[in-house]
Amino acid sequence: MTTTIIETLETIDDLDLLISADSTSAYAHDRAVWAAYDVPVAVVRPRTTEQVRAVVAACIEHHTPVVTRGAGTGLSGGANATADAVVVSLEEMDQVLEVDVEHRLARVQPGLVNDNFRAALVEHDLWYPPDPASSPWSTIGGNVATNAGGMCCVKYGVTGDYVRELEVVTGTAEVVRLGRRTAKGVAGYDLRGLMVGSEGTLGIVTEVVVKLRPLPPEPTTVIGNFDSLEDAGRAVALIGASGVAPSLLELVDRGCLEAVDAWRNMGLASEADAVLIARSDAPGASGEQEVAELLRCFEEAGATYTAASTDAQESEALYAARQLAFPAMERLGVVLTEDICVPLSRVPDVLGQLRAIGDRHDVKLATIAHEGDGNLHPLLVTPPGDEAAGLRAQAAFDEIIQVALEAGGTVTGEHGIGLLKRDGLGRELSPAVARMHHAVKAALDPHGIFNPGKALPI
Numbered sequence: 001m002t003t004t005i006i007e008t009l010e011t012i013d014d015l016d017l018l019i020s021a022d023s024t025s026a027y028a029h030d031r032a033v034w035a036a037y038d039v040p041v042a043v044v045r046p047r048t049t050e051q052v053r054a055v056v057a058a059c060i061e062h063h064t065p066v067v068t069r070g071a072g073t074g075l076s077g078g079a080n081a082t083a084d085a086v087v088v089s090l091e092e093m094d095q096v097l098e099v100d101v102e103h104r105l106a107r108v109q110p111g112l113v114n115d116n117f118r119a120a121l122v123e124h125d126l127w128y129p130p131d132p133a134s135s136p137w138s139t140i141g142g143n144v145a146t147n148a149g150g151m152c153c154v155k156y157g158v159t160g161d162y163v164r165e166l167e168v169v170t171g172t173a174e175v176v177r178l179g180r181r182t183a184k185g186v187a188g189y190d191l192r193g194l195m196v197g198s199e200g201t202l203g204i205v206t207e208v209v210v211k212l213r214p215l216p217p218e219p220t221t222v223i224g225n226f227d228s229l230e231d232a233g234r235a236v237a238l239i240g241a242s243g244v245a246p247s248l249l250e251l252v253d254r255g256c257l258e259a260v261d262a263w264r265n266m267g268l269a270s271e272a273d274a275v276l277i278a279r280s281d282a283p284g285a286s287g288e289q290e291v292a293e294l295l296r297c298f299e300e301a302g303a304t305y306t307a308a309s310t311d312a313q314e315s316e317a318l319y320a321a322r323q324l325a326f327p328a329m330e331r332l333g334v335v336l337t338e339d340i341c342v343p344l345s346r347v348p349d350v351l352g353q354l355r356a357i358g359d360r361h362d363v364k365l366a367t368i369a370h371e372g373d374g375n376l377h378p379l380l381v382t383p384p385g386d387e388a389a390g391l392r393a394q395a396a397f398d399e400i401i402q403v404a405l406e407a408g409g410t411v412t413g414e415h416g417i418g419l420l421k422r423d424g425l426g427r428e429l430s431p432a433v434a435r436m437h438h439a440v441k442a443a444l445d446p447h448g449i450f451n452p453g454k455a456l457p458i
């Protein structure tokens, strides 16, 4: 008699195994509710690397797909399950294993929540910069697997810039270490770099060594209201030319301001077509100089109102419109989040095209943007259950991808390909590069068990 995958998983010592639909349905999908998903056959919540390895070996034996999961905050369907899959949730591997103050390094487990990690570093006066807006929930493993960006990457870079070394369970159920702890090192292919951003398709990350920075001073927040997206775009160009390095440079457009007003009655949309929010975390006099320069750039570009915070409380208040924008849009309906990234010089033009696309498809479209990186998040909102509106939003989504490519940009700046952008990836990559992607997948996941059907071009 042949054994089932569940029977084999049951033999793994002390493994936390969920099989009732009541518990497994909570692991069926991430935050990309538009992508296909199903309730998995089982969910495992390993506590050790050895358990992860044994689960992968079991899945190879039974030809069972493995869907690795952090916190499920992904926005591209990367953690969405299929009915025949085992979900490997890393939520119980959530410890800081080591803080090496001398070398400014930390070694952590993948299920550690980003904000919890940052909080644990404060007592050492150390800082882990990558700060996706999902940092209160998303995990370091998920951040590594998506190469997450965030607010401060305009100055400090993205997750991959901080990853020194990874422990990974491979597609042959072996445990390997990729990369190294040293500041430099070029021995062999950069397999660490390959694993970063691989969206659970090449292996399961079970430990992460990251580099750290000293804790920066409290930032000063600077805001500018603009009558047009073009003026806001000009301000960003002026900031770029000035040589100032803001630690955050975000845009919130009128559609999002209206949503925030409808929720919190802040009177923002009546005053601006777009708000730019910048921050300086430079210390002392150089910080004051940076703030003055940011204000000058805003004013020279035609800002109708500018302000700079004088204390931490004011700083948070000025930042509120950005923080509230996404949840405010979610209150209006089902949100399909785009994530294109275009050259900075094309941002104002592309923002204008996005509005036209929303109008043409009769879909509510509003944009938040990591403006300083040219990373735009048009949010397409449809009433729950309105299938016709859903189809119109999907058509708008596809057109936005085309606009990004024609502007010399990319289909995803930070959220990844998952299920939602495979077609877009196929359009972005040349046939030869697409073949290289499939070759890497076949080499590192020879049994084809890791997140099949995801993150590769079609």
Ligand SMILES: Cc1cc2nc3c(=O)[nH]c(=O)nc-3n(C[C@H](O)[C@H](O)[C@H](O)COP(=O)(O)OP(=O)(O)OC[C@H]3O[C@@H](n4cnc5c(N)ncnc54)[C@H](O)[C@@H]3O)c2cc1C
Pocket (backbone or CB within 6 Å): 030, 031, 067, 068, 069, 070, 071, 072, 073, 074, 075, 077, 078, 079, 090, 110, 131, 132, 133, 134, 137, 138, 139, 140, 141, 142, 143, 144, 145, 146, 147, 148, 149, 150, 151, 199, 200, 201, 203, 204, 205, 206, 326, 414, 415, 451
């Ligand atoms: C409100 C909100 C704001 C957001 N803001 C940002 C932002 O500013 N910047 C940004 O980049 N993203 C943002 N995101 C998207 C999302 O939070 C990130 O993609 C995040 O990195 C996902 O982490 P997670 O732990 O939730 O991973 P999950 O969603 O669980 O998984 C994401 C992908 O990684 C894989 N994976 C997870 N853990 C591992 C592991 N240990 N080993 C191998 N593969 C693994 C999964 O299979 C999946 O493909 C936002 C999402 C929300 C809901």
